[in-house]
Amino acid sequence: MNKNTNAETRVAEGYDIPAVEAWISENTDYFKPPFIWTRLEGGHSNLTYRLEDPSGKKAVIRRPPMGELLPKAHDMNREWSLIAAFAPHGFPVPEPIGFCDDLSVTGAMFYIMGFAGGRPLFKVEDTLEWVPEHQRTTLAYSFIDTLADMHVLDPDAIGLTSLGKKEDYIGRQIKAWYRSWVASVDYAELDDPRAHEFKDYFLENQPAQVTASVVHGDYYLHNCLFSSDSKVSAVLDWELATLGDPLADLGYTLRAWPEEEDDPYLEPTAPTAVPGLPLRAELAQRYAERTGFPVELLDYYVGFNHWKTAAILHGVYARYRAGQKSTEGVDMEGLREGILKALDGAERAIARLN
Known part of the structure; x- marks a missing residue:
């Protein structure tokens, strides 16, 4: 994914870490918390982190930025729908792991996808x-x-x-x-x-x-x-x-x-x-x-x-x-x-x- 801006941490902007990790435990079987949360840059200001469990298995979590948003901006449901639709057809997208539309968990929708190797080319x-x-x-x-x-x-x-x-x-x-x-x-x-x-x-x-x-x-x-x-x-x-x-x-x-x-x-x-x-x-x-x-x-x-x-x-x-x-x-x-x-x-x- 994109280059790290913040090394290992248990503080993640926009995320209630205990609540999110509890939701992941209850709703996915991809990997198990506690995770190392590492901020990733890029992604149109969405709050994007790499998650790594004790076994070294990695995934990526995304939610919208903090604050008031335009109605169609930073639409996590749209992104998730596309990834989930493309993945079964062999199109190169990260593996869809889980989508949460319960705002009580961390104040916004979020989704989790597999960690894809490789690098983007910005310049x-x-x-x-x-x-x-x-x-x-x-x-x-x-x-x-x-x-x-x-x-x-x-x-x-x-x-x-x-x-x-x-x-x-x-x-x-x-x-x-x-x-x-x-x-x-x-x-x-x-x-x-x-x-x-x-x-x-x-x-x-x-x-x-x-x-x-x-x-x-x-x-x-x-x-x-x-x-x-x-x-x-x-x-x-x-x-x-x-x-x-x-x-x-x-x-x-x-x-x-x-x-x-x-x-x-x-x-x-x-x-x-x-x-x-x-x-x-x-x-x-x-x-x-x-x-x-x-x-x-x-x-x-x-x-x-x-x-x-x-x-x-x-x-x-x-x-x-x-x-x-x-x-x-x-x-x-x-x-x-x-x-x-x-x-x-x-x-x-x-x-x-x-």
């Missing part, structure tokens, strides 16, 4: 350190094949019909994020006309949705664990997952993948900013062969995701400027630049389509 140094150059093609193929395998699973057949609406995924996303852009303009004091032009372009040129798949929503190298052979050992962090257009998920994944050797637009700190990786077009073709989905309009989905990223960053930037979040330690100019860079990426993708 270029991670890839350079963990993935030797001769294994980087293996990494890329395993990464894209795993996404393809997720997209060809029928949500109805694996019990995920109620995960979300199936129809018009991109149309609904465009309208929602455009509303966010418009609502953020006054505080952001930034209203690039391309945000409006591209919204119209994406709505007017929207391809027909190929099918309704489970879409991860944040499928990238930092949300996968890679074993020492550079293959995906587990996919993590399902809280943004829903049903929708699989090609939108593909566009999100590949938008930050090198399009050419020495790609001048690739962020130098990105985990893909290393030599030896197959290029975007090769991975898209491999995905197409594995799924049967057409990828000729990949740049539409890449462009849409760049535009959506701009809208997300715009909203964050506006909240900072409005004083809703502390700007201490925040690179506000870098955040503003990120909005414009994302719009630049959308512009390049649209240009390739025309």
